[in-house]
Amino acid sequence: MTKSAVKITLDPKTANPTLRLSNDRRRVRSHTYEESKAMEHAWSQRDRHKYDGWLCIQGAQGFISGQQYWEVDVRGICDWRIGVLRESAPKRGFSKLNTSTGYWTLRLQLGSLIALTEPVTKLNTAIPSRVGVYLDIEGGQVVFSDPKRRRHIYTFRADFSNSEKLYPVFGTVDTKKELVII
Numbered sequence: 488m489t490k491s492a493v494k495i496t497l498d499p500k501t502a503n504p505t506l507r508l509s510n511d512r513r514r515v516r517s518h519t520y521e522e523s524k525a526m527e528h529a530w531s532q533r534d535r536h537k538y539d540g541w542l543c544i545q546g547a548q549g550f551i552s553g554q555q556y557w558e559v560d561v562r563g564i565c566d567w568r569i570g571v572l573r574e575s576a577p578k579r580g581f582s583k584l585n586t587s588t589g590y591w592t593l594r595l596q597l598g599s600l601i602a603l604t605e606p607v608t609k610l611n612t613a614i615p616s617r618v619g620v621y622l623d624i625e626g627g628q629v630v631f632s633d634p635k636r637r638r639h640i641y642t643f644r645a646d647f648s649n650s651e652k653l654y655p656v657f658g659t660v661d662t663k664k665e666l667v668i669i
Contacts, residue, residue, distance in 0.1 A: 495557045495655050495668050498547040501578065503538040506659075514665040515657060517542055540581040541568075546655030549574060555622045557655065558634055560667040561595070562616040567666055568594045568658035569618050570603075571629050574651050584656075591629040591643040592656060593618065602641045612640055617669070622653065 496512040507518050538544065561567050568584070570592025577588055584590040585603040592603045595614060602608040615633035618640070622629055624647045631640040647653060659666045 492669075493548065493555045493557055495546045495548060497544050497657065497668070498654075499544075501537055502544040503540075503542045505542055506544055508544070509665070512547070513668045515544060515659060516665045517660050517662045519662045538578045540579065541584060541658060542660050543568065543578070543584070543656055543658035545572060545578075546657070549652035549654045550622065550624060551650055551652050552624050554624070554626075557620055558669040559618045559620070559657065560616070560669055561618055563664045564595070564659055564661045564666055565598075566594075566596055566660045568592050568603075568656070569620060569631075569666075570656055571620070571622055571653050572656045573653060586643065586645070590656065591645060593631050593641060594658075600640070602643070604643075608641070610641055612638070615640065620655065624653065 497508055497515055499508055502508060505518050506515050507522065508515050559569050570590060573589035576590055582588060584592060585605050587605040590603060594601050594603055600610045600612060600614055602610060615635065617635050619632040619634040627645055627647055629643040632638065633640055657666055
């Protein structure tokens with residue numbers, strides 16, 4: 488697999504109001520309780536493109552063809568979600584964010600790494616400090632790796648031939664550590 492990294496930035500228009508983005512739009516964390524109280528007005532700005540349930544945000548760049556690769560630093564974050572979604576995938580409320588709804592993601596939750604398939608696939612692998620995401624649209628796969636250990640984590644296979652845009656997606660509930668797109 489050839490890895491030519493694409494520069495991913497976060498799309499603030501899709502961010503759950505509880506998330507705090509950096510100025511360069513490459514780092515995100517959840518607001519603290521105190522910060523959230525000051526942001527109450529943001530919840531009234533509902534938009535079909537904005538996450539208002541899950542603490543997620545999508546990348547600003549969408550893809551309809553080719554091979555893309557990016558890495559995410561998740562060191563020290565206790566709960567995260569990283570992957571790819573279809574443009575039409577649901578973002579409002581707490582709908583399932585798995586392969587049945589147009590999401591191909593890994594999640595670290597309660598110390599377990601899982602692939603959000605239908606049903607969920609628990610992965611018996613070491614928790615990575617950095618996650619590599621390789622999207623091959625024509626090849627119909629999303630491959631996750633641990634670039635620090637040079638190990639494969641999981642591969643999703645799907646038919647991406649319907650020409651709908653695919654976007655990176657990220658999520659975290661951590662208020663102290665930022666999820667960082669490398």
